[in-house]
Amino acid sequence: MAKDRSQRDEYTTPLRRLLLGIVVLCLLGIFLVWRIDSPRVERFRAQVVDAVVPSLEWAMVPVTATVNLVRDFQSYQRLSEQNRELRSELRRMRAWKEAALQLEQENARLLDLNNVRLDPRLTYITGVVMADSGSPFRQSVLLNVGRRDGIVDGWAAMDGIGLVGRISGVGADTARVILMTDASSAIPASIQPSGQTALIKGDNTAVPLVEFLENRELVRPGDRVITSGDGGVFPAGLLIGQITADPGGRLRVRLSADFERLEFLRVLRYQSAPAIRDSGDIVGPLRPEASLTPDEAADG
């Protein structure tokens, strides 16, 4: 039998080597094509995700719902405690509501006086989160709206309150939102009330970093962070969160959106978002040579 096996190996081994070579070359070829022409391969990836994930949805929805139900059940144990917290919060909110109503009336009067019309272009499409990135090093979610619903790469996604991320990768029925916590996310922001501009850069933690701040002295923990609209990436004035300082003394942003459980997201229609067609060129003067990689340059 040993002889039999060695005879068999004589034929199968070269064949298997050939198969292995072809397979590995194909895979490395895909990788190199992705490196050279990333938008096209990413579009292919979006199509694959578009084909695969919705077909898993029938199973995903009940499982997610069940797990969330169990979690909610666990939170019932703290019910009385939560109730007390909510009551005190509600008292504070009443005061705010009163203030807001007064401001609203005042605002309406002033707008009326000035004959101002609000930007009619900022409408939104609401989508449901279907899946997350599935990798511990990537922060993104998949929405159940896509090209068919008119979603375009680069639009902003918010939950009810704050900015969540931007659309990157659109399939026919799905769109991927790169969250602000992802390491490749960088969003131009302005910090109120000082008006300082900065870049909010994700680093795979729950609280993104504040970078490229001109004057740190003017910024305090608790300041509001909103999008600045620089570079035409996002409309200006979307709420991002509040400044906090980490133990190392670096400034970070506590995000207003509830990242713990993203369920429904609003995608803002924003016409001036530039289309991304090629794998970005280097931004800035041609010489001296910029040390940015194409990815960073494309991110702006």
Next chain:
Amino acid sequence: MDKAVSHLWAMRCLYVFLVVLVLFLHLLPLNTQPDRWPFPDVLIALTFAWVLRRPEYTPIAIVAVVMLIADLLLQRPPGLLAALVVVATNYLRSAAPGMRDIGFFGEWSSVAAVMTGIFVLNRFILSVLSVQQAAFWPTVVQLILTIAIYPLIVLISQNGMGVRRISAADAGIVGARA
């Protein structure tokens, strides 16, 4: 003989099913906040455990397709990790007969060495091509967790799914098939 063939295909289907299950669990949108701890790469551990026990259950083509799909779905650079895993499984396939004699710890350490090799090569190639990469320490933690979870996966595969090394009695059946 037909029974053996249908059993072979059943086990291949089981492998694909397990992979789909793992991907499914990864994609569930349970927690959209960044994780404090990265989770182990179960797919690689599973593939290695099966290749070392029953290479015929995990042919090159299936491993390649499965890993490529995983690359695409899990937002990794497509193709690179898949190619490395395919090469590694081929190495383990050829080393499998020798591993029968060195016991489980020998097998575990060589699997750990191969996984570390994949990790180093992956990072090296990505940095040569200046692709943006995840931070260093979390990926090291992931590698260690993957190595740590390997015995568990071997245990489940052997006792739960009957993926065992071929004993002398089974060898006759497989030989006859070929």
